[in-house]
Every structure is written in C-alpha cells, then in structure tokens.
Amino acid sequence: MKAVKIHPELVCPYCGSTAKLTDGTPVYKTTRYGQVYICGNYPECDAYVGVHPNSDLPKGTLANPELREWRKAAHAKFDPLWQSKRITRKKGYMILAEHLEIAREDAHIGHFDIEQCKKLLSLMNKIEADVDAYEEGKGDDPVPKETTQYHRWEKEKESHPTEA
Ligand SMILES: [Zn+2]
Structure with a gap:
C-alpha cells in the first residue's frame, strides 16, 4: 500500500x-x-x-453507496454525448450547466448530490435536443470570418510581427 x-x-x-x-x-x-x-x-x-x-x-x-449509484447513472447517460465526439467535453458541460442552472465550475457530476443527479437525468431529453441543435448549426458559420475575434488577433499579429 x-x-x-x-x-x-x-x-x-x-x-x-x-x-x-x-x-x-x-x-x-x-x-x-x-x-x-x-x-x-x-x-x-x-x-x-x-x-x-x-x-x-x-x-x-x-459518496455513500446510494449517491455513488446516482452519479454512475448520471455519467452513463451524460458522458456518451461528448465521448461520441459529437460535442467537446467542455461544450457538453456548458450545456449541462445551463440546463441545471448552475455555474460552469459547479458542473461536475462528482460534486452532485442525489437531487442534482435526478435533475440531470430528467433533463437529458432537453440536453440531447440541445446537442442535436448545436450539431446541426455547427456546419455554417453565421459570423463572417473577418469579424471573428480570432481573425482580428491573426490580423494584429501580421501587422505587428515583432510583438507576436
Ligand atoms: Zn464517513
């Protein structure tokens, strides 16, 4: 040991x-x-x-045996959403936090009590619908590339190469 x-x-x-x-x-x-x-x-x-x-x-x-079972059940339903790579793990937990109306930093099943595990399980249909919608919208970029923050950073780097 x-x-x-x-x-x-x-x-x-x-x-x-x-x-x-x-x-x-x-x-x-x-x-x-x-x-x-x-x-x-x-x-x-x-x-x-x-x-x-x-x-x-x-x-x-x-966690005691009862809570361990609830957390296992919550992971079993939730984890496939990001394990399947349909969304990133981070995005998955952002969606979870939104639905459970908790802060992103509190969105960890390992920190959930029995009530939160039950709530997550009862909201899985809605969470899955959100993932579907996110996946469908992923293909098209509604914001022109030139205006994204990332693109602006790239532009700044180009104009000030020594500072990059
Ligand atoms: Zn104890």
Whole structure:
C-alpha cells in the first residue's frame, strides 16, 4: 500500500471524519482503478471518491453507496454525448450547466448530490435536443470570418510581427 496522505479539505459529509488517500485496494480490491479518498471510518462508513489520474485531486465529494449509484447513472447517460465526439467535453458541460442552472465550475457530476443527479437525468431529453441543435448549426458559420475575434488577433499579429 502506498503512503497514506491526509487531504485537509476533504471531510466525509456523512460522519465528519477526515478522508484518507489510499491506493484503492480497500474499496476495489485492486490498485487498477487508481487511488481513492475513503472516509476515515471506512468500512463502518462506506463513503469514498476516486482520484484524477496522476494526481491526488479527488473527482468530487465522498459518496455513500446510494449517491455513488446516482452519479454512475448520471455519467452513463451524460458522458456518451461528448465521448461520441459529437460535442467537446467542455461544450457538453456548458450545456449541462445551463440546463441545471448552475455555474460552469459547479458542473461536475462528482460534486452532485442525489437531487442534482435526478435533475440531470430528467433533463437529458432537453440536453440531447440541445446537442442535436448545436450539431446541426455547427456546419455554417453565421459570423463572417473577418469579424471573428480570432481573425482580428491573426490580423494584429501580421501587422505587428515583432510583438507576436
Ligand atoms: Zn464517513
């Protein structure tokens, strides 16, 4: 087992215990899925959250079995939208944030509670319709290229090559 670090900000929302960073074996019985933060009272308090690869950053807040199921269900419905490359992941989360009426920086399923997961699932038809509309409009560019910000930057670079 790798060294156990304490992440001071990560506290179990169910029992208030400080979460511990582990190599994943306590919950997955393998290290294959990467590290996890688990509740200091695990297994009495069955709450944990995965860690972003090659970091010790938690993917969200600690979740109990019920919340984990809801987050899994939300990911299963939402992720294919960007995994299919129809839209970028970033655009997907922008659409999600708009529909859930939350800030873009709060639009992470790993941070959702059960109610937010349910809301996302109930809005999937609308979100999918938005993705369809976005995809249809992608082909034509309503703004003439010359007036886009990007084009203006390019022009400025050309006229001031030394400053570029
Ligand atoms: Zn706990």
